[in-house]
């Protein structure tokens with residue numbers, strides 16, 4: 008199979024984790040006789056520095072002409088605390104989402120028993136947690152009318168949704184529920200917001216087409232609490248843009264490390280895959296970031312291209328490293344392996360160079376031990 012993949016390494020640790028994901032994709036290509044053509048493009052602070060724009064036109068062009076997009080991370084502290092900055096890295100990502108109509112952001116939350124001790128929740132609460140958040144990504148308050156009065160004393164962000172915007176992601180979420188535990192929870196604030204009441208109507212109508220899926224409705228404030236007290240109750244969570252942004256960060260800590268979680272943003276054309284962690288500028292260039300979020304994003308990319316066996320092999324490789332304590336500094340601050348070593352191990356596993364028992368001696372040489 009021949010596929011074109013646009014690669015946006017982005018800011019901070021984006022380049023170094025993306026490189027490991029590409030390494031794993033190359034191992035997949037070699038083992039399964041696929042051809043992946045990578046086209047590199049810019050977005051974010053990196054693009055502002057080089058071109059003045061957070062999303063140069065060529066990037067949109069390249070992405071539109073690709074089968075999938077692999078993205079690293081966006082953001083730089085020099086923009087974060089400056090409310091008067093005219094150009095921000097994040098504008099690039101928002102514009103790309105809109106230009107490619109990436110209307111559904113999908114974030115799976117699963118747990119690994121070897122990492123239970125890192126979770127802020129107790130083991131008995133997280134055992135068996137496995138749910139996925141479907142966050143609407145191109146509407147709502149993020150993209151509504153924005154205004155600041157001329158005297159600067161008032162500001163406004165409008166939240167609007169139309170039926171079709173809700174219906175298209177709702178269908179995807181129901182389809183996913185059918186493949187899972189057949190449970191869908193709509194998270195909204197229908198006791199206060201008109202847009203939430205529209206979400207409920209559309210979801211209720213769509214539910215008629217999926218009689219096997221049990222649907223429940225939860226206010227977002229309660230959902231924020233339920234994700235902590237009883238995360239096992241969820242299967243598919245469907246929600247609007249802003250609520251999804253907040254809840255998916257909250258849910259991401261359940262697994263024990265933000266560095267592990269992948270995401271997919273899908274729409275009408277090429278889909279985009281990115282780890283959910285940010286640009287973590289303090290770690291940039293140090294070879295200590297966790298590449299697994301990016302590598303599992305590449306696994307989601309493979310699934311999306313219909314390469315299910317390949318995607319599963321990458322996930323098996325990741326599980327193997329975690330089970331054998333080949334982990335980065337975020338997971339074990341004392342006995343840790345470098346970003347590039349983890350990438351190498353995972354790609355070697357994919358290539359079949361590692362079997363059953365491991366000769367840890369060579370790997371030990373790459374271990375960093377703080378005394």
Ligand code: IPM
Nearest residue numbers: 081082097098100101252255
């Ligand atoms: C995310 C991020 C973005 C968002 C930012 C970088 C604009 O937090 O992908 O969740 O708010 O959507």
Ligand code: MN
Nearest residue numbers: 252253255256
């Ligand atoms: Mn976010």
